[in-house]
Amino acid sequence: MNLEEIKQFLKEYDGPKMRIMEVCGSHTAAISKNGIRGMLSPNIKLLSGPGCPVCVTPTAYVDRLVELAMTPDTCVVTFGDMLRVPGSKTSLSESAGVGAKAVMVYSPMDIIAMAEKEPQTNFIFAAVGFETTTPVYALLLDEVIEKDLTNVKLLTALKTMPGVIDELCRNGAEMDGFLAPGHVAAVTGSDIFKPLAENYQIPFVVSGFEGTEILYALYELVKERGNGVVKNCYPKVVTAEGNEKAKKLVTQYFMPADATWRGMGSIPGTGLVLRPEYRNYDAGSLLLNEDNKKNKACCCDKILMGKMSPAECPLFAKVCKPLTPQGACMVSTEGSCHSAFASM
Amino acid sequence: MEERISMVHGSGGAATSELISAVFAKEFANDTLNQMEDSAVVVGSGKIAVTTDSFVVTPMCYPGGNIGRLCICGTVNDLLMRGAKPKYITCGFILQEGMEVSVLQEIVHAMAETAKEAGVTIVAGDTKVVTGAGECYINTTGVGFVPEERDVSAVKVQEGDVVIVSGNVGDHHAAILSSRMGITNHIESDNAPLGEIVEALFTAGVEVHTMRDVTRGGLATVLKELAQASGTTITLEEKALPVTPQVRDFCGLLGLDPLYMGNEGKLVAIVPAEQKERALEAMRSAKYGEGAVAIGTVTKEEPGKLYLVTGIGGLRNLEVLQGEGLPRIC
Numbered sequence: 256m257n258l259e260e261i262k263q264f265l266k267e268y269d270g271p272k273m274r275i276m277e278v279c280g281s282h283t284a285a286i287s288k289n290g291i292r293g294m295l296s297p298n299i300k301l302l303s304g305p306g307c308p309v310c311v312t313p314t315a316y317v318d319r320l321v322e323l324a325m326t327p328d329t330c331v332v333t334f335g336d337m338l339r340v341p342g343s344k345t346s347l348s349e350s351a352g353v354g355a356k357a358v359m360v361y362s363p364m365d366i367i368a369m370a371e372k373e374p375q376t377n378f379i380f381a382a383v384g385f386e387t388t389t390p391v392y393a394l395l396l397d398e399v400i401e402k403d404l405t406n407v408k409l410l411t412a413l414k415t416m417p418g419v420i421d422e423l424c425r426n427g428a429e430m431d432g433f434l435a436p437g438h439v440a441a442v443t444g445s446d447i448f449k450p451l452a453e454n455y456q457i458p459f460v461v462s463g464f465e466g467t468e469i470l471y472a473l474y475e476l477v478k479e480r481g482n483g484v485v486k487n488c489y490p491k492v493v494t495a496e497g498n499e500k501a502k503k504l505v506t507q508y509f510m511p512a513d514a515t516w517r518g519m520g521s522i523p524g525t526g527l528v529l530r531p532e533y534r535n536y537d538a539g540s541l542l543l544n545e546d547n548k549k550n551k552a553c554c555c556d557k558i559l560m561g562k563m564s565p566a567e568c569p570l571f572a573k574v575c576k577p578l579t580p581q582g583a584c585m586v587s588t589e590g591s592c593h594s595a596f597a598s599m
Numbered sequence: 600m601e602e603r604i605s606m607v608h609g610s611g612g613a614a615t616s617e618l619i620s621a622v623f624a625k626e627f628a629n630d631t632l633n634q635m636e637d638s639a640v641v642v643g644s645g646k647i648a649v650t651t652d653s654f655v656v657t658p659m660c661y662p663g664g665n666i667g668r669l670c671i672c673g674t675v676n677d678l679l680m681r682g683a684k685p686k687y688i689t690c691g692f693i694l695q696e697g698m699e700v701s702v703l704q705e706i707v708h709a710m711a712e713t714a715k716e717a718g719v720t721i722v723a724g725d726t727k728v729v730t731g732a733g734e735c736y737i738n739t740t741g742v743g744f745v746p747e748e749r750d751v752s753a754v755k756v757q758e759g760d761v762v763i764v765s766g767n768v769g770d771h772h773a774a775i776l777s778s779r780m781g782i783t784n785h786i787e788s789d790n791a792p793l794g795e796i797v798e799a800l801f802t803a804g805v806e807v808h809t810m811r812d813v814t815r816g817g818l819a820t821v822l823k824e825l826a827q828a829s830g831t832t833i834t835l836e837e838k839a840l841p842v843t844p845q846v847r848d849f850c851g852l853l854g855l856d857p858l859y860m861g862n863e864g865k866l867v868a869i870v871p872a873e874q875k876e877r878a879l880e881a882m883r884s885a886k887y888g889e890g891a892v893a894i895g896t897v898t899k900e901e902p903g904k905l906y907l908v909t910g911i912g913g914l915r916n917l918e919v920l921q922g923e924g925l926p927r928i929c
Contacts, residue, residue: 284854287910288856290913290915466911470911498884596918597917598915599916
């Protein structure tokens with residue numbers, strides 16, 4: 256089928272209703288940016304899963320970042336989105352008004368130059384992310400160790416992918432297909448989704464991030480409805496086995512651990528922490544499991560698990576807007592609520 | 600003259616006078632300014648446009664320009680967008696202690712050159728010095744004369760109009776960001792005075808309903824505000840949007856959207872559909888308007904809405920920029 260035929264197929268599909276979850280924040284953003292929801296039949300519903308790293312970070316982690324940023328001679332370094340994520344009481348950007356020191360960077364490696372320039376300041380990187388980002392933190396540690404820098408540490412909230420999808424399926428998310436994360440699969444390999452596909456008899460299709468790539472992947476998912484298969488529609492980047500070098504680098508510094516997901520609780524083996532021999536580079540990441548909502552009515556947890564769509568949350572677009580986020584999903588441009596708000 | 604600015608240069612005494620004569624008077628000299636009075640007395644007109652803007656861009660000097668060129672372009676362009684002919688400009692400098700005088704000279708020189716290019720006279724100025732890290736802020740206030748017959752305003756946008764942008768979007772924002780991140784590329788700021796484009800439109804007899812310069816917030820924010828102000832629906836074609844491959848790749852890499860990136864030398868003009876070709880021809884014949892293209896249409900079915908027909912044929916709703924975007928780009 257060519258692109259026009261696929262567009263027509265997806266628009267006119269009148270088969271059994273399908274609930275498809277995209278598990279990657281970049282997919283959520285790309286779907287919104289390309290206006291894909293409006294190109295689908297009412298029988299195909301897209302739901303955003305727990306794939307935006309800042310959206311799944313528990314409040315205790317944000318609270319710890321704020322605490323560090325308020326400590327004298329300490330500076331928190333982070334990706335932009337993390338600045339506005341609410342903790343149990345406040346966010347980094349709100350705290351900046353009362354003396355917290357937090358700066359935004361586009362690359363974790365920027366912290367090296369900052370640490371060299373100001374040796375008297377402790378720099379803490381807010382290391383959140385999935386399999387895609389973790390190798391960068393490993394490279395950062397390589398550099399920190401090589402340069403013998405003692406004023407750089409990580410506060411980690413690292414997550415790994417397949418386990419959380421298993422958790423969703425076991426808890427009745429009732430999905431008919433998963434648009435599998437292309438960037439994560441580039442590291443892990445597409446085979447990592449095979450056991451889940453077979454176990455739940457649901458298709459997983461790995462997709463790239465261009466609008467046309469997503470349309471092709473959605474077409475494959477609809478076609479494979481009810482089949483426990485994994486398809487790789489992003490072969491220029493993703494292989495079945497993944498990137499061995501990146502995996503090895505990550506294993507050198509990090510080890511699997513239980514992880515707390517915002518609104519979903521602790522899920523065994525779905526996180527990574529620094530290995531004991533590198534713990535001196537850790538800024539207190541262990542046991543940050545408290546997860547208290549700033550606004551009790553926030554439904555981020557149900558939205559992340561595909562049980563509710565953003566518009567069904569009582570706070571959505573009323574109290575909760577991108578400039579006044581009540582939950583993490585409204586903060587990041589990759590968050591499901593932010594995405595839904597932007598395309599209202 | 601010392602090599603760096605110190606607090607004494609803001610004292611109002613001898614050191615201030617030295618700074619003024621060594622740096623400012625040399626570049627800005629004209630009959631009005633040379634009088635060195637407390638205020639400038641100038642000749643007026645019937646309809647006057649007035650605007651003010653403060654410039655805090657960091658870094659002060661970036662590929663394609665500096666804060667000096669920017670502070671003239673920004674204010675001049677705001678005057679132009681109401682159909683005014685820019686005439687006078689004032690400038691207030693807030694210099695931070697430690698600023699290199701050679702950098703200040705470079706900035707002041709760029710201001711003088713850009714003012715000449717834009718046809719405005721710098722008629723008054725002020726300098727203060729504060730503690731800091733050797734940077735500077737500049738405020739400029741501009742006055743322009745509006746020809747009696749011109750009436751350019753957001754509320755005039757109506758069904759049947761077309762949206763034209765004067766060239767590639769996102770360049771200024773991408774240049775500033777590249778500079779801050781230490782990335783070497785070929786992206787340069789588009790900072791430019793847009794007087795030639797505006798005069799070309801009026802000379803060609805185009806009935807310009809409204810114009811806006813596409814600065815902070817980017818194209819999407821500017822057009823969303825116009826749709827709201829006029830109660831119309833604006834629909835853009837993604838395929839028609841002019842973005843250079845360099846800026847597109849740069850945005851792709853950093854997860855940025857060219858629709859929300861600021862420019863300092865681009866305008867959107869909204870004109871009746873039947874005058875589209877005439878408007879395009881006029882704009883393309885003017886300096887800085889060579890890349891003008893039509894990018895969208897105006898209807899009225901959903902007042903206040905801005906849509907983008909995406910490259911793959913989807914429909915995307917566009918809102919104003921949420922959050923801070925990139926601070927201090929102008």
